[in-house]
Amino acid sequence: MQRHTGDDELAPVALRTAAPTSPRAAHHLPDPAYAITTRGLVKSYPGPEGTLTHAVRGLDLDVRRGETFAFLGPNGAGKSTTIAMLCALARPTSGHATVAGADVLTRPHEVRRRVGMLFQHSAVDPDLTAEQNLHIHARLYGLPRSQARRRTAEVLETAGLTDRRRSPVRTLSGGMRRRLEIARQLLHAPGVLFLDEPTTGLDPHARAQVWEHLRALRERHGSTLFVTTHYLEEAENCDRIAIIDRGRLVAQGTPSALKAAIGDDRVVLRTGDDAAAQQVVRRIAPPDRAVTVDAGGVCLRVPGGSSWIPRLCAGLEARGIAVHAASATPPTLDDVFFHHAGRSLDATPPDRTPLDPVGGTR
Structure with missing residues (x-):
């Protein structure tokens, strides 16, 4: 897979904290070089006795078009919450984000039309065939019948499932089902494909197959892939990595630069x-x-x-x-995480910090 290089490979991996000063950034206009941009993104939930719980705290991200970007962190770190906001499925408490050229707050419907979303758990009907699942999804996205049939055939070929198109989903292997679900998200040709823990529950061979498929998608279609994972070896496949812990971004950069900074x-x-x-x-x-x-x-x-x-x-x-x-x-990526977070990536994260009603940490 072709990797993006450039300024990030040589730049310090310390996080930028200064506010953007360009006119484009100041007015929250999307930069065409980036598929995803966030500034100060926060998601809080009400807790007991008037407290608040911060799931995501002041997130700043820039994801270039056409790159494979890994969002790395333990369970409960805020990865899925971030994806929900970036897909306009959850409204940020504060901050802003643009995805595929649309603002998640002011143009959420446009964001949903321009992105694909692969959830952690299977969302295909096991009793329908692979072809039927895809055709129904295409129609739900508003594709005319003829276009739905054509796109179904195209993405089945992309997924390497043409010969299994009439097989009930329940008869497919775990890796095949995951490739089918990825194919389903490609029907409307999204600008950005979000994959939330795409290989969870798969055996090592099936996981390798899914990543081979993702690499092929990137090379063939130039797709922007935003992947959340807690598998360190999978993060090594990505152009750049952002590490989140307790809702905060603690480091970002290329895998090699992040490890080199540990020394x-x-x-x-x-x-x-x-x-x-x-x-x-x-x-x-x-x-x-x-x-x-x-x-x-x-x-x-x-x-x-x-x-x-x-x-x-x-x-x-x-x-x-x-x-x-x-x-x-x-150094490994787990060493990087330990360096920034003070614990191993596979350690159980502590409970999120409750806040008092005016936002101070308790």
């Missing part, structure tokens, strides 16, 4: 006595580096991890501690 490698030493080895490594390692012990062994993060391994092994062996294995691995 430090993870060194793991498996020894004959990890508790004793931890004390030795602490004396050898730089004083500002945390040295921990987990199921893998003694762990620390240092720049140029491979160059540290001989020194650490020599120090341990000099004190009679056998080293059974040693490794140094570069």
Whole structure:
């Protein structure tokens, strides 16, 4: 898949906090270079005793036309709420957003006509055939009968399901069903396709098939794909990533730039006595580096991890501690998330913060 490069690859990954100053941005006019733009997007829900709960807090995003953009975060971070606002299915509490050239607040019907939305859970009728499901959806979007038949045939071919067009959906594999649901969202040729956890519940092989299909869509149609996921390896497939935690955007950039900003490698030493080895490594390692012990062994993060391994092994062996294995691995996206959020991506997120009636944190 062709990746977008340019300013974002070399720019700092720290989030921009300054308000836009261009006349276009000041008047909330859509920039034709971007498929999605948000500024200060907030979604709050009423809670008990007059409190408010913020699901999304001041979100600023810019998604270029034709790119594959990953929205990464744990369950409950605000990913699905953001998609609902961007698809004009939920009204923002404050802030603004333009999607496919239309404002979600002032032109919500136009936004819905211009986007496709793949939900987490299946929305196709299992008793109808693949072809029938698509034809009905096309008619609901207002396509004339002849155009609906033509588009149904086209998207079935795009999904690689032409030979299964008369098969009841219940007879299709999980990967085929997901490709059918993606095809259904392409019937009206949307400018932006939102995919909310597109491979949840699929086995690894089916997940790989879905991503191959998404790559083909991007290359064939130039579609803008906005994908939410908590699978780190899937986020690696995307041109750029935004990481959300507790409703706030904590980092964004290309996968390589985000990992490069962390810098430090993870060194793991498996020894004959990890508790004793931890004390030795602490004396050898730089004083500002945390040295921990987990199921893998003694762990620390240092720049140029491979160059540290001989020194650490020599120090341990000099004190009679056998080293059974040693490794140094570069930063991962989970390391990026941990760096910005202080916890692993797969950790259970805390409850959203309740606010008092005037918006102060309790």
